[in-house]
């Protein structure tokens with residue numbers, strides 16, 4: 001059996017005296033969409049940031065992070081990106097005065113630097129996935145709607161051809177119809193072979209799109225299972241789906 005794309009083993013993270021994650025474990029298999037759901041402050045962003053090596057200076061992580069079978073816990077963010085890991089942070093961090101297309105091309109800078117001319121093919125591929133970005137390729141990123149900005153953040157991440165895409169709350173602040181569109185696109189990404197680790201407060205949408213899920217509460221992974229099982233679990237229904 002091939003190694004999982006991502007495996008997290010016994011991960012503990014603290015910020016000074018605050019313990020934010022206790023012994024977390026997680027696996028993402030090739031081509032899978034895996035979600036971690038949970039309330040505000042449960043430790044979801046902490047989990048993603050520690051996998052990416054992007055914890056703030058006050059954060060301390062102990063435990064194992066394996067990417068395609070190799071321990072990557074000691075690598076810098078840039079080295080992890082070079083391996084094929086990519087994080088789309090909650091704040092999306094676009095260059096608002098630059099055009100949509102220039103933002104996308106920045107996502108491929110590592111490949112351009114490596115004289116990989118295929119980045120133009122990748123641009124075509126991203127425009128196929130996001131027709132809206134192609135229509136608006138000359139528009140300043142700062143003038144895009146919230147949904148279009150999220151599409152641009154996703155498109156820019158894909159420009160680097162990652163094998164693992166980590167998404168921090170892609171639905172945050174978006175209207176329900178746009179959330180539907182974004183999740184439709186996340187589902188479509190499956191066909192491109194990229195594996196996705198999706199952190200969400202919108203449990204309903206996340207469990208619909210994911211293959212497997214974990215529930216995190218105050219730093220502990222309290223439940224896990226195939227996403228369809230979690231969606232039918234009475235505790236998940238009561239706590240996360242009742243009001244969603």
Ligand code: ATP
Pocket residue numbers: 015018019020038039040041042043044045046047056058201
């Ligand atoms: P949200 O959905 O609100 O972003 P989350 O599930 O992503 O929540 P985290 O942001 O990972 O949760 O936070 C987990 C815990 O760690 C919280 O108690 C939070 O206050 C704390 N925490 C996060 N970042 C820091 C930091 N830089 N310094 C101190 N404590 C932090």
